[in-house]
Amino acid sequence: MSKSKLKSILKAYKWAFILPFILVLIYLFNHEMGTTAAKATAKNFRSMLTVLPPILMLIGLLDVWVPRTTMIKYLGHGSGIKGILIALFLGSLSAGPLFAAFPVAAILLKKGARPAYVIFFLGTWSSSKLPILIYELASFGKMFTLIHVISNLILFLASSFLIEKLLSHSEIQQLAAVENS
Amino acid sequence: MTAIFLYGLVLVLFIISTFKDPHKSKQALKISLQTLIKQMSRVIPMMFLVGIILAVLNPAVISLMIGKQSGFLGILLALVTGAVAHLPSFVAFPFGASLLAQGAGYAQIAAFVSSLMAVGVVSLGMEIDYFGKKVALLRNLSAVIVSLVFALIIEGMV
Numbered sequence: 001m002s003k004s005k006l007k008s009i010l011k012a013y014k015w016a017f018i019l020p021f022i023l024v025l026i027y028l029f030n031h032e033m034g035t036t037a038a039k040a041t042a043k044n045f046r047s048m049l050t051v052l053p054p055i056l057m058l059i060g061l062l063d064v065w066v067p068r069t070t071m072i073k074y075l076g077h078g079s080g081i082k083g084i085l086i087a088l089f090l091g092s093l094s095a096g097p098l099f100a101a102f103p104v105a106a107i108l109l110k111k112g113a114r115p116a117y118v119i120f121f122l123g124t125w126s127s128s129k130l131p132i133l134i135y136e137l138a139s140f141g142k143m144f145t146l147i148h149v150i151s152n153l154i155l156f157l158a159s160s161f162l163i164e165k166l167l168s169h170s171e172i173q174q175l176a177a178v179e180n181s
Numbered sequence: 182m183t184a185i186f187l188y189g190l191v192l193v194l195f196i197i198s199t200f201k202d203p204h205k206s207k208q209a210l211k212i213s214l215q216t217l218i219k220q221m222s223r224v225i226p227m228m229f230l231v232g233i234i235l236a237v238l239n240p241a242v243i244s245l246m247i248g249k250q251s252g253f254l255g256i257l258l259a260l261v262t263g264a265v266a267h268l269p270s271f272v273a274f275p276f277g278a279s280l281l282a283q284g285a286g287y288a289q290i291a292a293f294v295s296s297l298m299a300v301g302v303v304s305l306g307m308e309i310d311y312f313g314k315k316v317a318l319l320r321n322l323s324a325v326i327v328s329l330v331f332a333l334i335i336e337g338m339v
Contacts, residue, residue, distance in 0.1 A: 063212050151330060
C-alpha cells in the first residue's frame, strides 16, 4: 500500500478516533451517562457486525459472478413489473439497518439496474423487512403493522419513480459510476 | 440467529464460488475488503454517535414530549427524533412499545418508528458518498413525507 493511500485512509478514519475520545470525556464528566452511552455503543457494534460483514461479502460475490446482462434483464429499464417485484422481494428478505443497503444498491446500479427500482428497493428495505415484521407485529399489533407496510410501499413506489424523473441524464450516469471501493 | 444464518449462507456461497473458480473468489474477497475499509470509516463513528445520543435522550424524556395530547407538534417532534436516532429495528419496536406504555400516542410512535427506519440523518454522509447529494436528499425527503402520511393515517384512525 502506498504512503499517500494510507494517509487518505487515516484521514477518512479521523472521526473513528475522535468519537471514542468524546465518549471518554463524557464518562469523565458524568459516569452514569458515559456508561449508558458505552453500553449502547457496544450494542450498536454487535448488531452491525451481525449483518454488515456478510452483506459486504455477498456484494463481492455478486460483483464477480452476476454478469451485467443478467442484472439488466431482471432489474433494468425493460424489466417492467418484474423489476419492481424483484426489488420488493430483495428488500423484504433483507435484514439490518438501512446503511447496509447502500453498498447493495450501489452494486445494483453499477450492474445496470434502473434507478427507480433501486430507490424502491431502499424503500422496501426501510419498511417491509420480513424478519423485522415479526417484531413489529408483536410490539404494535396487526392493524398498525399492516397500515405501516401498505402505506409505505405505495408511497415509496411512487416517490422512487418521481425521484428518477427529477434526475438529469448525466446524473443517472453518475449514479451508475459509483464504485463500492 | 440472524448472524448464524447470514454468516453461514455467505460461507457456503464462498466455498461454492472457490470450487468453481478460485480466482473469482479471490477477487470477490478483495472487493469486499475494500468496501469494508471504506464503510468502517463511516460506520465506526456512527455507532459511537448513536450510543451517545441514546444516553442523552432517555425514554422518560421522549414519552413526555410525544404524549397522546401532543398532536401534530408531537408527530413532527417524533419524526425528527426518529430521523436523528439510529436504532436497529429489533430494539426500536420494543422501545416504541415501552414508550406507548409510558403515555406516548400511537400516531407519534408511528411517525417515530417509520422515520427511524427510513430516514437517516446520521448516515446521510454515507448515503451522499454512494448516490450523490441530490438522490440522497430527495430519498430522505420522500421518507419524511411517507412517515408523516403514515402517522396521519394512524392519527385519523385512533
